[in-house]
Amino acid sequence: MRKKSSAPTMKDVALEAGVALGTVSKVINGLPVGESYRLRVEAAISKLHYQVNSYAQGLKASRTYSVAVLMPNVSNPYFARLTQLINRELTRRKYRMLLCCTESDPAFEQEYITIAQQNKVDGIIGLTYNPNLEVNPDITFISIDRTVGAGIPCVTCDNFMGGQMAAEKLADLGCRNVAFLRVGSSLTNEPNKRRSGFENGCLARNLNYESKILQDGEPIEKFDAFLQEHMHDGRFDFDGLFCVTDMVAYHIIKFLKRMNVRVPEDVQVIGFDGLQLFEDLHYVCSTIVQPLEDIAAMCVQLLLQDNLGAKPPLICFPVTYVSAGTTREEPEKPGLFT
């Protein structure tokens, strides 16, 4: 039975407490105020269930404590984990997250940037694909896995090194004929360096090397055909495969099983990302693990740090290798297929 149907405001609190508006504001912001006043204001606040209006605050301060996060989607475990970790980091710092799922659509990406700006976010963290993404220079933007433009920091892992590690690992494990399998965009994002690194490693270790790259839109089944072509007299041409992501590795392993090629006995498979499914217990396969915690934390730190000048252009975190059953060695971790 309150007198106003809408939420109580500072004015209501001031009236209830019998003090001036400014005094209420001070109490709320922890500024010095006479003890007796403070008590009366606090009583009024809890009586009316008063809550500050972030919109009014934001309007006044032009600081909203909100950050937009652009992700293709959140069903993909890699993006999901990244989102989760960024959210945790933001929450820790009392920031709120506006999640924008772009479906990897360049138009959506651009549109969400507009929306984010209209919402006066304090910054944007984005994993985007639009090669012509226009980012207003006076909004702080942190990019993940892709160099977006001058002055915009990009946070990623050491993709090149990861590729190289995969090649070296396969060599160490006795492989002689290996292949790199990749899906995805033709554009130049950081994960493209996985291929170069792998190639480099193959050259260094004298491995026979081939690669199969699916264009955007091509179905994953094309890999099945590729694998079949490399089956001769019941023998498989390759003894080692490096897949650009764990997700690709998953599908490849499925195809191989159907072809009665054994993993890891006949062919060893290494993925990339270090996805852990089902409550972080199981890796998909032996893989190059990205330190997503570090990446997420760095994104948030860069975004919220004050000295806007000193933003490094590209930050690569080191990756690690973990065996999880799809390579011929003692698995360090349980895998999906073991």
Add this chain to the structure above:
Amino acid sequence: MRKKSSAPTMKDVALEAGVALGTVSKVINGLPVGESYRLRVEAAISKLHYQVNSYAQGLKASRTYSVAVLMPNVSNPYFARLTQLINRELTRRKYRMLLCCTESDPAFEQEYITIAQQNKVDGIIGLTYNPNLEVNPDITFISIDRTVGAGIPCVTCDNFMGGQMAAEKLADLGCRNVAFLRVGSSLTNEPNKRRSGFENGCLARNLNYESKILQDGEPIEKFDAFLQEHMHDGRFDFDGLFCVTDMVAYHIIKFLKRMNVRVPEDVQVIGFDGLQLFEDLHYVCSTIVQPLEDIAAMCVQLLLQDNLGAKPPLICFPVTYVSAGTTREEPEKPGLFT
């Protein structure tokens, strides 16, 4: 080289266009305005790269076009998919999503509700666990999978029927001795009805029935012990298992494999949820599928509909059964383990 360091406002646009403030507002909101004026205003807008300030709008209109979504986390594929679908539905209606990951922590849940209110969201969609969650009655709240309180709609699937279907399916497939495996909270949320439905189905079809319920905090490995206890002379006591979620089913199947119990030859397994991993291609196991699209759409629809009075208390969507390799029948869909 613009004269103000901060973003341009309507006032700047009005000045640039040589018209009054109100006119600019009208142009932006699509209200009738003289053609020549409109053109001048539009020119000024694009020249200054003007963008409306949602915070000022929201303050004025006390309508923010934003919705808070409370989810335990987004790494779990079930929650992730739900989040994704809700986001899609919100975006379609020009609403923005404030994602709040609660980690299933009752205190976080409560806290996020406060934050959401301070952010003047137009409503909250929440999958929560706090049995004493306090929700201000004059904020629209839609609950998923749990009845939160009087006047708060709950959207879920027909969990009871799903349990019953699982029992009947196992019976149809020749099972005689079955078990129900569940993890999780002791509290009374909707998914608890899966057990009752299953039990009911078992009674109707004369199945020997047992159940193992893990309390919160107990490690999943306890199931392993349970399964081992039911191994006698190399024979497994059960020929059918119903798991409360696909995630539990995943772990169970792993344990069974390690025990050399074959799925589905020795024991058939049915899960719940209908998770599809890796680009929606593969189910985890034979399972009871929730229509998550419908659930997400209904949540958003209920949240945004005007007539606040007519909100139904509990909405259950029908579930379907799909076979995916962990039951003895022709799989309709590929599964993780096939």
Add this chain to the structure above:
DNA sequence: TTGTATGCGTTATCAT
């Protein structure tokens, strides 16, 4: 049809 003035809830700058 266009312009002006007021208020949304908060904060900050003043006098008091």
Add this chain to the structure above:
DNA sequence: ATGATAACGCATACAA
């Protein structure tokens, strides 16, 4: 130390 008042950017009722 406290109380009044202006300003943030926008929408709208009202006056011109």
